[in-house]
Amino acid sequence: MADRVPTRVAVSVALGTLLNPLNSSMIAVGLVALQGEFHVSLATSTWLISAFYLAASVGQPVMGRLADRYGPRRVFTAGLALVGATGILVLFAPGFGWVVAARVLQAIGTSVGFPAGLALIRRLAGGRPPAGTLGVLSAANSASASFGPVLGGVLVAAFGWRGIFAVNIPLAATGLLLARRWLPADPPERPAASVARVPFLDLRGLLGHPALIGVLVLQVAVQCVFYLVFFGLPQWLERIRGYPVAVTGLLMLPIALGTLLIPLAARVVRRYGAPMAMLIGSLGLLGGAVGLLSLGNRSGALSLVAVGALLGLPNAFSNLALQAGLYAAAPAAQTGTAAGLFQTGRYVGAILSTAVLGAVYGGAPSTAGLHRTAFIVAVSAVLLAAAVPLIPVPGGRHRARPASRSVPATSRPVP
Structure with a gap:
């Protein structure tokens, strides 16, 4: 559709x-x-x-x-x-x-x-x-x-x-x-009297939606795992393998290039639903964890690129699945607030990842620390796959409101 x-x-x-x-x-x-x-x-x-x-x-x-x-x-x-x-x-x-x-x-x-x-x-x-x-x-x-x-x-x-x-x-x-x-x-503003009866930031009411809580928790978990790799792998490449900063950036590029798969992820969400996209992202994350476990002091550049490509899958599939889940779970009148909390989850996940990274690496990066990171990523991937049923499937009960005339009629929908 x-x-x-x-x-x-x-x-x-x-x-x-x-x-x-x-x-x-x-x-x-x-x-x-x-x-x-x-x-x-x-x-x-x-x-x-x-x-x-x-x-x-x-x-x-x-x-x-x-x-x-x-x-x-x-x-x-x-x-x-x-x-x-x-x-x-x-x-x-x-x-x-x-x-x-x-x-x-x-x-x-x-x-x-x-x-x-x-x-x-x-x-x-x-x-x-x-x-x-x-x-x-x-x-x-x-x-x-x-x-x-x-x-x-x-x-x-x-x-x-x-x-x-x-x-x-x-x-x-x-x-x-x-x-x-x-x-x-924008639609006409509501009367001041009706606005005054609503709390400015009704987090209690918003978090009363279990499906939304599930999406927000999964967002924190996915971002924590992503940043754990995104912060941790470059340190191992530079400190243990001795790659220059420029080469390290190139070796990390396959993770970033996972965004090129977003059109495919969108097709999966459209045809099979957000839970299927989340499952694909989790399986890719599990494959990347296995790849991280296989890396050592003699691993070639090709192996590093292949592992990065697997770790890039969640960049497309998991992130888009969670956005679709957020869209379906958020109350229509509080979509902006829910979306803001969703983005806050990204920062919370990033902050948590630094604490986890400090624990697995200890005083300095090491191959053993990288393998401990891989184990955490693997366990997280399994848990994320098991949590796929938490992602809500939209029921389509909200009707779209007609667009304002300020949107040109010749503007085509995003395919």
Whole structure:
């Protein structure tokens, strides 16, 4: 069944969505330059990462709730405007504290994209997940996070550390222009009296949906396993195998290229449902764990690439399955809030992965530590496969609302 979301809407939402993961990963290659200019230590400079993660973790559900209450298009465009303004202001930052403050504002602005975008898509498409559109959003999230350091490296080399902030100015301006032209207008606001009777962030009511809780728990687990590999494998490649940083990046590329399978994952979701896509992702993760167990000090580059390709499967199948499950489980009126909590789960999973990585590697990376990591990944893959029934199957009971005339009639749905 074809998606009911016009292609122009999907592209506009995707552009706003990619800004958060892009900015969360680009900063890594700018830390050294920032340390040199402001004469701060490595530990101090990491506040640029921690502040962004903390602000985004809180900001995602809050921005989602604002989208539910005041309209997704209105909040979506406000977030893009904040991102663009932050990109301009940081160019004149007189001290390191100002840059940290800019990162907090940047995190809040970029936190709008996914929750507001999903709320808008839900209003257009109704209760059945539009697999093609969700695939576009998943690809935007995964690809921008994976290739952020590459783009950041180019920008820092050409323009210095300010380049990784300045690039948000044209991106936000383009996103704002497309949003105002292509996104449908918000419905009329509810009367103030009815809004006042509803708690601003009704987490208790939202978490009263068992299917939604299941999706959020699975999101934390999937992201924890992903980042456990994404953070741990490069350390083993550099410290134990002695690969240069550039070669390590190339060997990690197959994991990132798993996003190329998202169109296939969308087809699976559309035809067989989100649980089947989750099962495929879990089996790929199990195969990757077995591959990690086989790696040693003499493993060739071909073996490393093959293992990375298997570990890239969950990037496409599991992530898209969880997005479709979220779409089906979230109450229609609280889609933005639920989507924000879903994104918070990504940050929680990343934070948990660092604790697990410290436990399995101990003081330093080792092949034995990599194999312990592989064992954890294998157990997680089995548990995720067993949890497939927790992913809800949409009943299609929510009807799509007609799109505003601001969406051109010639805009075709995402296939």
